[in-house]
Amino acid sequence: MKRAAAPLAPYALVLPGFLLAAFIVLWPLWQLGVISISEVNRFGQLRGSAGTENFIAVFTDPDFLGALWRTGLWTIDIVLGALAVSFPVAMVLHQDFYGRGIARVIVMLPWAISITMTAIVWRWALNGESGMLNSGLKHLGIIDTNVQWLAQAATAFPVQILIGILVTVPFTVTIFLGGLSSINDDIYEAARLEGSSAWQTFRRITFPLMQPFVNIAVVLNTIYVFNSFPIIWATTQGGPANSTDILVTYLYKLGFRYGKLGEASALSLMMFGLLLAFTLLYVYLAAREARE
């Protein structure tokens, strides 16, 4: 189309943005690579080469495996949970009803507030004795005695996942609403005329047409949730006794509490590799399915 006119034009257009984005990511990444194979003191001063020592040290740390497993749990639960909540919510918000504008604003609100602040507010509300959640639940008669939400992983982790789902829903709903509004009404008309039931319409038309949007939501949310730091950090700091640690909070402790920057860098690279592998795999599978 325009290729003959100005073959270099696209490259010129793309160059400034690409350079900036590449620079801000590649330079730190290279730094990480260098540090991860060096012996480094807690202040990041390099003291010679360490080969694969840092990587091995991380692999053999028992806390690492716990954090790895929990990260998988965390990511899957939040991404799927957000999907499960957002789809019906988006479908409802797509309908015309009184107060729809207000409903949309409310659903989007968590996006307006920084996740760190959200986490701090929840931590305050979850306090066993002074927290408003317990006092609210007691007023409603749902519980008798205060629940010590953050005292043990069995109650803390599910609550953290719930908070994670709540902050992920607005973005996911937005994507789905975009998807729903891109589906032509004529298709639904045709289905109705053929006597298709609501469930059949959903299964045969809505869901397949939404597939690309679901894929985008899954990929992007996985990336954000995998690396999500503030929620767990503000509420339990990965405790008690590292029982709510995910990879990124474990990474923070390793690097900035214990001063093991070499291992922290090695871990960062491993996390990046993991995420990359997952994303490529998912995209490949999604593309293959779309072709069929």
Added chain:
Amino acid sequence: MSRKLKRTLIAWAVLSPLVVLTLFPFAVMLITALKPATEVLSPHWVPSRLAWENFATMWSATNFGTAMWNSVYVGVLSTAIAIAVSIPFAYALNRYRFAGKGFLRQFLLVSQMLSPIVLVIGLFRLAAAMGLVDNVNSVVFVYGAFAIAFTVWMLQSYFATIPRDLEEAAWLEGASHTSALIRVFLPLAVPAITVTAIFAFINAWNEFVIALTMLRRAESYTLPIQIFSLVAGRYAVEWHHVMAASLVATLPVAVVFAWLQRYLVKGLGVGAVK
């Protein structure tokens, strides 16, 4: 009852759990912000009186004005930078076919995979090497650069909805590609650019880890850091101030959201998914 009324009731019934959970933290923030200082620690839901003065005392006690100005400055400037380089980028991705397009798309996606915690040391060394530590502009630079992946993605999905006919008509009338781009395309793209800019601004407004690393003196702090400093490691936390500050920090953004949500939907539609 009318069908719309029936739908309204069902809709709100389905949405109510989510609405309750979403509004809960805001309720906590509001109530705690309005409690008199001596009541802050008790968990009851109804304060004995509405301590509106907390907002005033918070403003001075927490250096709110300066932090807000810093956040505005950083948000506006970094968004401007990101948008400026993203418009041509997204335009190229959308209107041209060229080698490396797929690679660029993948690169943008991949670049979002690195958590700021992970990059923090490298970024700091970069800023130190350029003599920009504790300079608010270092934060501007980093935010702008990081925002590009997201803004390009949003822009190019919007651009896909803008028909090419008008540009092609302009060429047929003898206009050059550049002038067609500027005089015909850009005006049509204004809503898309506005929405994207606002999203980038919101991300910058709420960003935490990078600002925490780069900014040192209280005069340089952005809002999230300022509020965090009220809570972190202090021996005594003034929770009513913290909540009041969080509320005021959220309000402008929430208002923008209310106005914005109609446009969101249209944009993230068609071309977004690939």
Added chain:
Amino acid sequence: MNRLYTGGAGLALALALSSSLVSAQDLRVTVAEYSSKTGPYFEEAAAAFEAANAGTDIQIEVVPWDVLLQKLTTDISGGSTGDLSIIGTRWLIDFVDAGIAAPLDDYMDDAFRERFFDVFLSPSVMNGQTYGLPIAASARAMYYNKDLLEQAGIDTPPDTWTELADAAAKISALGDDIAGFGLQGKEIETDVYFYYGFWAQGGQLVEEDGTSGLDTQAAYDAAAMYKKLIDDGATQPGVTAYNREDVQNLFKQGKVGMMITAPFLSGQIAEEAPDLNYGVTAIPAGANGDRGTYGVTDSIIMFEDSQQKDLAWSFLDFIFTTEWRGKFTEGEGFLPVNPEVAAMPAFADNADLKEFTALLPDARFAPVIPGWEEIAGITSDAMQTIYLGDGEIQPTLDAAAAEINGILGQ
């Protein structure tokens, strides 16, 4: 606002401008934030210093404690440290080993040294050289709620741990949301809270042979004692969800009978709960009369890379005068590190502070060894596991000791 100008002029100009702004008389001081008074105090001191020394410009950077070490780490790795910084003295050894802290002995004459209590100055001395000055010092004692004790029929606050267990049980029986003993089970100094009981049993953090003291009978007994308090309901429920601030909040609300913490609680009570009827007493002793309090100092160090060492020293000299020290110590609720300050009426006549200073002979400081942060973390994790009942006392402590020995051995 020169920010706007540098922003508009581009990178090169920013560099040029920033290098020209750092004139020969600029000082960058990093200050850890103890409370909302810390920043204003240092700004005031800086302004006074600048007024007395024309042409100088002191820049104070206030950093929350939680992120201080992270920021210093990134600063140092980026080669961009300031001139002075407050640090936790327990970090000092890492700074000294890496050659980051500058020795101060050349600047200190005898008259200067005599401004300090020796017990606070000595933790900053390594290899015979002084690397930091004690900017803040604190110890721990036990706060108790007089009303609750009276209601439970207890005349005098407990002096041994056995008496404490008894008293705590009686107080907890007073009501559903009342707890006898506030036990901290989360975040910083969770390990220290355990040490109070540990030292009372005669335990030592690091034994004579250089190994950890966690796998000794004293440790098992202390841990068993704490676990029993939890199981008997003598502490607040959900111990592992409460950091020190949370327990203090409960105390201020009158929901906790006794807790162990630092002098700053007195100031907080005066401001937030003036009607609270409380007292301060010594940390309980064990059966053999052993007792220990945790001594903490924070030091202010001078960076080896500083280009303004002389100016930095004058500023240090300035803030360590009696007037400025008095203001800081009183405002933050710390213990005076200078004899002259201790003689000031605000301190000498303070009944609460007397309890703290009386404990100083029994003060144990965190061992000055590399890797202490990690060791504290391991100990805290072990205690949390025990408090939750997720692990038996002996095996958990033995495992922790083994891990610590690995670090000590390096």
